[in-house]
Amino acid sequence: MGRRLLGGWAVLVYVFLYAPIAVVVVFAFNGGRQVLNWEGFSTKWFGEALRDPTITEPFRNSLIIASGNAVAAAALGTLLALALPRMPRLLRTPLDALVYMTLVTPEIVFGISALIFFVQIGIPLGMKTVLVSHVVFNASVVALIVRARFVGMGQSLEEASYDLGAGPVSTFRQVTLPRLAPAILAGSLLAFTFSFDDFITSFFVSGAGTTTLPIRIFSALRFGVSPVINATAVMILGLTVAAIVLAYLVLRRTDQARRRAAVVPGL
Amino acid sequence: MPDQRSIWERTYNRKGFVAISALTALTAACGSDDDGDSAAGGTTTETTKELGGTLHYYNWADYVNPKTYPAFTTATGVKIKKDFFVSNEDLQAKLQGGARGYDLAAPTGYMVKILAEADLLEPIDWAKIPNATKNIDPKFKGLPFDPNDEWSVAKDWGTTGFVYRTDLVKEKPVSWRDFYDLATGPYSKKVTVLDGAPEVIGSTLVMLGHSYNSEDESELEQAKQEMLKLKPHLLAITSTEYKQMAIAGRAVLSLGWNGDGAAVAAKKPAEYIVAEEGGEFWVDSYVIPTGSKNPDAAHAWIDYVYDPAHNAVETEFTYYGSPVKRDLLKPVIDPEVFNNTDVFPEPSTIEKLEANAISPKGTKLRDRIWTEFKAA
Amino acid sequence: MAGRSGVGGPRYPAWLALPGAAWYALFFLGPLGIMAVFSVSRREGYTDVVYDFSLENFRYLWDPLYGDVFLRTFGLATFGTAATLLVGFPFAYYLARYARRKTLLLLLVIVPFWTSFLIRTYSWLIILSPDFVLFRFLRDIGVTGEDFSLIYTREAIYIGVVYNYLPLMVLPLYAALERMDWTLVDAAQDLGDRPLTAFRRVTLPLVLPGLIVGCLLVFIPLTGEYLIPVILGGDLTVFAGNLIAQQFLTARDWPFGAAIAMVVIGAMTVMILAFTRLAAREEQYGG
Numbered sequence: 001m002g003r004r005l006l007g008g009w010a011v012l013v014y015v016f017l018y019a020p021i022a023v024v025v026v027f028a029f030n031g032g033r034q035v036l037n038w039e040g041f042s043t044k045w046f047g048e049a050l051r052d053p054t055i056t057e058p059f060r061n062s063l064i065i066a067s068g069n070a071v072a073a074a075a076l077g078t079l080l081a082l083a084l085p086r087m088p089r090l091l092r093t094p095l096d097a098l099v100y101m102t103l104v105t106p107e108i109v110f111g112i113s114a115l116i117f118f119v120q121i122g123i124p125l126g127m128k129t130v131l132v133s134h135v136v137f138n139a140s141v142v143a144l145i146v147r148a149r150f151v152g153m154g155q156s157l158e159e160a161s162y163d164l165g166a167g168p169v170s171t172f173r174q175v176t177l178p179r180l181a182p183a184i185l186a187g188s189l190l191a192f193t194f195s196f197d198d199f200i201t202s203f204f205v206s207g208a209g210t211t212t213l214p215i216r217i218f219s220a221l222r223f224g225v226s227p228v229i230n231a232t233a234v235m236i237l238g239l240t241v242a243a244i245v246l247a248y249l250v251l252r253r254t255d256q257a258r259r260r261a262a263v264v265p266g267l
Numbered sequence: 268m269p270d271q272r273s274i275w276e277r278t279y280n281r282k283g284f285v286a287i288s289a290l291t292a293l294t295a296a297c298g299s300d301d302d303g304d305s306a307a308g309g310t311t312t313e314t315t316k317e318l319g320g321t322l323h324y325y326n327w328a329d330y331v332n333p334k335t336y337p338a339f340t341t342a343t344g345v346k347i348k349k350d351f352f353v354s355n356e357d358l359q360a361k362l363q364g365g366a367r368g369y370d371l372a373a374p375t376g377y378m379v380k381i382l383a384e385a386d387l388l389e390p391i392d393w394a395k396i397p398n399a400t401k402n403i404d405p406k407f408k409g410l411p412f413d414p415n416d417e418w419s420v421a422k423d424w425g426t427t428g429f430v431y432r433t434d435l436v437k438e439k440p441v442s443w444r445d446f447y448d449l450a451t452g453p454y455s456k457k458v459t460v461l462d463g464a465p466e467v468i469g470s471t472l473v474m475l476g477h478s479y480n481s482e483d484e485s486e487l488e489q490a491k492q493e494m495l496k497l498k499p500h501l502l503a504i505t506s507t508e509y510k511q512m513a514i515a516g517r518a519v520l521s522l523g524w525n526g527d528g529a530a531v532a533a534k535k536p537a538e539y540i541v542a543e544e545g546g547e548f549w550v551d552s553y554v555i556p557t558g559s560k561n562p563d564a565a566h567a568w569i570d571y572v573y574d575p576a577h578n579a580v581e582t583e584f585t586y587y588g589s590p591v592k593r594d595l596l597k598p599v600i601d602p603e604v605f606n607n608t609d610v611f612p613e614p615s616t617i618e619k620l621e622a623n624a625i626s627p628k629g630t631k632l633r634d635r636i637w638t639e640f641k642a643a
Numbered sequence: 644m645a646g647r648s649g650v651g652g653p654r655y656p657a658w659l660a661l662p663g664a665a666w667y668a669l670f671f672l673g674p675l676g677i678m679a680v681f682s683v684s685r686r687e688g689y690t691d692v693v694y695d696f697s698l699e700n701f702r703y704l705w706d707p708l709y710g711d712v713f714l715r716t717f718g719l720a721t722f723g724t725a726a727t728l729l730v731g732f733p734f735a736y737y738l739a740r741y742a743r744r745k746t747l748l749l750l751l752v753i754v755p756f757w758t759s760f761l762i763r764t765y766s767w768l769i770i771l772s773p774d775f776v777l778f779r780f781l782r783d784i785g786v787t788g789e790d791f792s793l794i795y796t797r798e799a800i801y802i803g804v805v806y807n808y809l810p811l812m813v814l815p816l817y818a819a820l821e822r823m824d825w826t827l828v829d830a831a832q833d834l835g836d837r838p839l840t841a842f843r844r845v846t847l848p849l850v851l852p853g854l855i856v857g858c859l860l861v862f863i864p865l866t867g868e869y870l871i872p873v874i875l876g877g878d879l880t881v882f883a884g885n886l887i888a889q890q891f892l893t894a895r896d897w898p899f900g901a902a903i904a905m906v907v908i909g910a911m912t913v914m915i916l917a918f919t920r921l922a923a924r925e926e927q928y929g930g
Binding site: 237 | 655657659664671677742751752756757763765766769809818859860863866867869870884888908915916918919922
Binding site: 222 | 323325348350361365366368369507508558
């Protein structure tokens with residue numbers, strides 16, 4: 001009985017979560033411009049979005065920034081995750097606090113501080129400053145995810161590797177890294193997503209020449225919901241879902257392969 | 268004609284104009300070619316400079332006729348990159364924040380002064396803009412915020428008042444007092460005001476018989492009390508969505524700008540009113556921000572739009588007054604727009620208006636009131 | 644280099660943390676530091692900032708008007724945390740304990756958040772609009788009155804907040820619940836506990852860390868939220884985030900804005916330090 005109730009609640013929550021998405025998707029296909037009236041099915045807004053350089057250019061910028069940021073965040077975050085658990089408490093508590101701080105600091109505060117910082121130091125605003133700022137919180141995202149996995153991993157395989165005479169670096173490369181890979185991947189994916197969707201920080205540190213997609217969407221939305229913007233959002237949604245499905249399939253394949261390999265006697 | 272110089276200062280936060288349609292129109296139009304406007308009569312100068320390069324234009328949204336962009340590119344070979352701001356303070360924050368690379372922007376007069384004083388502008392070379400030199404109405408030269416025309420060239424001008432739906436409002440409001448009474452009365456929750464401290468506070472000050480630019484604390488306190496009484500009756504505080512709300516009928520009374528008012532009136536039964544007690548008068552001007560990479564292109568744009576035929580195209584789209592000499596405009600502009608007193612207010616209307624000239628002290632006092640107003 | 648033994652994975656040297664720490668120091672602490680300097684400066688004229696040490700900004704802040712704003716912000720953050728907890732906990736519980744295809748269901752929670760935050764929030768404006776199907780329907784069947792409208796109201800802000808912050812609460816809750824050994828709960832019930840008591844005595848303590856993380860992840864960023872009140876609330880209410888944004892974008896009084904930000908940062912730091920001390924102790928004494 002309780003289980004049924006909970007299940008019902010879950011369904012309601014999903015409806016709640018997808019209501020705005022449904023609206024976005026439906027009106028991306030709405031032939032009419034006015035969002036409140038349905039005027040027939042049409043895919044013209046998608047075409048318009050793709051043809052519009054004021055949309056495709058910011059999209060490209062966002063993609064570049066998000067990817068660069070994912071790589072940097074993955075590297076920095078993983079290193080942090082590896083080093084933190086065994087650090088002396090004196091060093092670990094402040095660093096830990098920093099990791100959390102970068103995650104929860106309200107963006108308005110961080111965005112503006114970063115802006116002032118770059119200006120005072122004399123660093124020109126643009127793609128680089130956006131990327132650098134994004135990495136600040138995304139490295140923490142990766143660090144947290146990888147650390148959770150790392151701490152729960154157990155060391156028997158590593159110890160076996162040392163017993164067999166492998167040095168620390170090759171142990172890391174051949175034993176630890178593959179086992180951490182899913183967590184690193186998951187972290188990078190999240191880092192990519194957060195960067196791609198980021199608005200407030202990007203708004204402040206992007207300077208004159210750089211428009212990211214969320215900034216562009218914001219300028220459009222100030223004046224009312226637009227079908228072209230909806231179409232853009234749907235396309236991005238489609239792209240991300242496709243990417244995730246792809247990653248999932250790839251991971252499952254390698255996972256299966258690895259599991260098959262592990263059955264091989266000897267290890 | 269009385270000396271109108273003092274009125275030409277302005278102040279206010281102007282935020283963008285409406286419309287989804289603007290943006291979609293913008294994207295649609297970027298692909299289409301402009302239907303050749305007839306350039307009969309008037310002094311049409313050929314802009315034959317083949318410049319190439321890119322013009323990075325930082326502007327209010329929905330403030331340039333979408334047709335003008337491709338036309339300009341065709342005429343000069345310069346490609347245009349656009350970014351939009353929603354308020355003068357946005358622009359200032361960005362420029363002060365170190366954004367470089369914009370070639371052209373169009374802030375309101377008081378902001379021109381602030382930016383110039385902060386060394387954020389590059390000088391205008393009038394030799395490069397013969398059209399402007401020839402066609403500009405002399406009233407728009409030597410304005411108080413830029414007495415030597417070093418930093419700016421007027422783009423357009425307008426007023427701040429309110430627009431109301433004549434079919435949804437039984438009464439005929441003509442003053443700020445009317446606006447307040449109707450808002451706190453029968454039309455509660457169907458009223459919007461601009462998201463701008465100077466405009467809302469200024470209009471209220473004027474209603475009480477004080478100056479739009481007052482920095483007297485007791486006068487400001489009175490204005491604040493009135494505003495606090497108004498607050499619970501508001502539908503929203505917005506500078507960008509009220510046009511839409513008025514057209515949809517969700518808002519029947521909106522404190523706003525003449526261009527938006529005229530735009531609403533073009534679609535639905537509505538009237539834009541410059542209140543009896545007074546209000547604000549403003550001029551927006553082209554400036555070249557510091558760090559511009561292509562100032563020549565910026566000058567070329569200014570020159571291009573000062574061609575009366577091109578300027579007419581602009582005015583027909585934005586519904587804001589043109590700084591080009593009236594008689595040059597007449598032959599090339601839609602007569603309805605030309606005679607529309609919302610677009611080109613009568614001198615008598617303008618006389619009772621003031622321009623924004625708020626001091627730093629006044630700004631700080633207004634910030635405080637605005638916070639209280641919003642927090643109420 | 645890498646040692647052996649001990650709980651928590653292989654031992655890696657502390658200096659590996661250097662790149663990350665350096666990045667934080669330069670691009671996070673640096674900005675916050677300059678913000679701190681600004682908070683004790685003052686504005687001169689229209690644009691200049693003068694650096695003579697002065698606590699004037701903070702004195703200006705010590706005022707019932709701003710106190711109200713902070714209180715209201717605290718209220719919003721508390722409400723948001725409580726609401727997402729109430730909505731999210733049963734949901735996460737179901738997912739962790741009873742659902743099959745957990746990964747898929749979890750992904751389905753995250754997918755909506757791959758559309759732009761702005762678009763999602765603006766879409767709520769449409770859904771809540773009196774002219775849209777939902778409320779037209781409710782009016783037709785008589786549930787809501789003719790004049791009832793949720794747009795630009797406090798309620799709309801609450802809905803937007805719960806919507807956007809739900810995943811932040813659900814994910815840590817799910818992570819904690821997923822690791823639960825449900826047989827313990829069954830055992831407790833077998834031994835005579837009623838379901839609710841079993842929950843309180845067995846499940847809750849084990850889930851607590853995840854719950855606290857969820858609360859932190861929602862509460863703290865919520866204190867700086869400012870877009871949702873603007874978009875869904877018609878910009879009619881001022882929270883701390885709006886106040887800060889206003890100072891920088893409209894009032895151009897950066898030092899004052901910095902002072903407000905410092906207050907928010909200060910409160911936040913205290914909370915986080917308390918949390919990390921707690922979490923560290925947990926890790927040490929088992930949990």
